[in-house]
Amino acid sequence: MIDILNKLAETLDQRKGAAADSSYVASLYAKGLDKILEKVGEEAFETVLAAKNLEQDAAQRDKLIYETADLWFHTLVMMSHLDIKPDEILQELARREGLSGLAEKASRLK
Ligand SMILES: N=c1c2ncn([C@@H]3O[C@H](COP(=O)(O)OP(=O)(O)OP(=O)(O)O)[C@@H](O)[C@H]3O)c2ncn1[C@@H]1O[C@H](COP(=O)(O)O)[C@@H](O)[C@H]1O
Numbered sequence: 861m862i863d864i865l866n867k868l869a870e871t872l873d874q875r876k877g878a879a880a881d882s883s884y885v886a887s888l889y890a891k892g893l894d895k896i897l898e899k900v901g902e903e904a905f906e907t908v909l910a911a912k913n914l915e916q917d918a919a920q921r922d923k924l925i926y927e928t929a930d931l932w933f934h935t936l937v938m939m940s941h942l943d944i945k946p947d948e949i950l951q952e953l954a955r956r957e958g959l960s961g962l963a964e965k966a967s968r969l970k
Contacts, residue, residue, distance in 0.1 A: 872940035
């Protein structure tokens with residue numbers, strides 16, 4: 861499944877050379893970072909809302925998956941725009957593996 865992230869990131873990088881009217885991603889790059897960040901914020905809000913609705917209604921599960929995919933997608937567009945690769949995030953998560961969040965927080969207070 862990580863292959864999907866890397867393949868999508870490659871496609872997003874390739875769209876940097878495309879005309880704005882030929883692709884949704886190219887149109888976002890043309891509008892600039894503020895528009896991309898607006899979309900990330902919008903999709904994050906929609907994801908939170910879908911998760912909250914799922915608490916009340918189990919039928920909302922598909923909606924949460926759909927909104928989370930939109931959030932991941934727009935986050936990848938932001939990363940591509942800023943020349944950050946998915947591998948860099950995965951490496952950071954790997955670095956944290958096994959490091960208890962509680963222990964890490966406690967060590968910060970010392
Ligand atoms: N995974 C996605 C993907 N997920 C969501 N979207 C688009 O993201 C947009 C977000 O939905 P919204 O309802 O917020 O969009 P909107 O109302 O048009 O947005 P605004 O104009 O209001 O800002 C929709 O247009 C979706 O089609 C995506 N568009 C593209 N991809 C991938 O990116 C690749 C490159 O896309 P293009 O550059 O468009 O060819 C595609 O082959 C796909 O693999």
